[in-house]
Amino acid sequence: MQITDQFYKEFHSLNYVLKKAKNILIIAHSFPDSDATGSAVAFSNFIKNHYQKESTLACFDEFPEFLKPILGDIKFNHPEEINLKKFDIVIGCDSVERGMDRIINKLSDNCITVAIDHHPDINLEVDIKIIDPIYAATCEILYNFFHSLRGKIDKKIATALLTGIVGDTGAFQHSNTSANVLAISSDLVNAGASIAKIIDHSFANKKIDTLKFWGKAIEKTKFFTESGLAVTAITQEDIDTQGSTPESTSDIANILTTIPGIKVAVIISQIKPNIIKGSLRTEKHANVNVSKIAQTLGGGGHKLASGFEMSGKIIISKNGDWQIV
Numbered sequence: 001m002q003i004t005d006q007f008y009k010e011f012h013s014l015n016y017v018l019k020k021a022k023n024i025l026i027i028a029h030s031f032p033d034s035d036a037t038g039s040a041v042a043f044s045n046f047i048k049n050h051y052q053k054e055s056t057l058a059c060f061d062e063f064p065e066f067l068k069p070i071l072g073d074i075k076f077n078h079p080e081e082i083n084l085k086k087f088d089i090v091i092g093c094d095s096v097e098r099g100m101d102r103i104i105n106k107l108s109d110n111c112i113t114v115a116i117d118h119h120p121d122i123n124l125e126v127d128i129k130i131i132d133p134i135y136a137a138t139c140e141i142l143y144n145f146f147h148s149l150r151g152k153i154d155k156k157i158a159t160a161l162l163t164g165i166v167g168d169t170g171a172f173q174h175s176n177t178s179a180n181v182l183a184i185s186s187d188l189v190n191a192g193a194s195i196a197k198i199i200d201h202s203f204a205n206k207k208i209d210t211l212k213f214w215g216k217a218i219e220k221t222k223f224f225t226e227s228g229l230a231v232t233a234i235t236q237e238d239i240d241t242q243g244s245t246p247e248s249t250s251d252i253a254n255i256l257t258t259i260p261g262i263k264v265a266v267i268i269s270q271i272k273p274n275i276i277k278g279s280l281r282t283e284k285h286a287n288v289n290v291s292k293i294a295q296t297l298g299g300g301g302h303k304l305a306s307g308f309e310m311s312g313k314i315i316i317s318k319n320g321d322w323q324i325v
C-alpha cells in the first residue's frame, strides 16, 4: 500500500498538541453520517489507547441510532451544554462547516483548532488544516494519521474507520473507491472489522420510513435518457414525513446516479411554500461539472455536488405527474 507523506507536518503538529493536551473535544457535523460518526469514535478510541487520555465527543444532533449496533451505545454532547472554554484542542471531523463553524468563536484564545476533512471549498480558519478532497472519507485520512504514528489500530478503531469508509464510498461502489481505500479497508478487516456487519447496518437495515420516503421520490422521477438526466421532486408534504432527513435526501441522488445511462441527478425540494431548492449530483466518471449548471441558476457548489435556490412551487397533477410553476 502506498502511504502518502502528505500532511507529514500537520500530523507531526497534531501529535505534539495531543501529547500536551488536557481537555480534548472532537466535534462531528450536524446530521452526522457514517463518516462523521465513525471518525469521531475512531479518534476518541485512538486518543484513549495511544495517549491514555479521555476526550469529549460533541455534535449538534444526536448519535445516529442505526450506527449503535456497530459502534456501541454512545452519546454525543450538545455543544451548548458543555463548557467550550475548557478545551485546549478542538478537532472537527468531516464536513467541518456544518458544526465546528458554530463553536469556533466560543473557544478559549489558547485553544488549538484542527479540521480533518475531505470536502472541497472549506474556508474555515483553523490552526491545523488537514483537508484534501482527494480522500474518499475523513476516516481514510485518520487511518493515515494513526499509521504515521505507528499507533495500534484495534478492533474498535478498525470498525469505526471502516464504517466511515463504507458509508462514504457507498459500500465501495462510488468512483472514490481508490486502490488505497481498498488497501486500507483490507488492513482494517485484518484488524477485526467486519464489512458484512457494517454494510448490514449501514444500508440494509434502513428504516421503513426512509424506504417509503425514497419510494415517493423515485416514483416521481422523470428520466431524460438522451441527456442522462434524472429529475425528481420532493414536496413539502414529503419533507414533513418521518423518513425525510438531509441524509436520506442525498441518498436519493446517490441511488439515481447509479442507474445506467444517468449522469446527473437533480432533486428539487420545496423548502419553503414558494421557494424550491435544487440539488445536482453526479459521479466523477460522468465527466460533468454540475457547479456550472448550478451557477447558471444562481447557485454554486463543486463539480460533483452543487445546488441552487429559486422561487417556485411544485404542483402535482391528478395523474401524479408534477411540474414547477
Ligand SMILES: [Mn+2]
Residues within 6 Å of the ligand: 035, 036, 094, 095, 118, 136, 137, 138, 168
Ligand atoms: Mn465524509
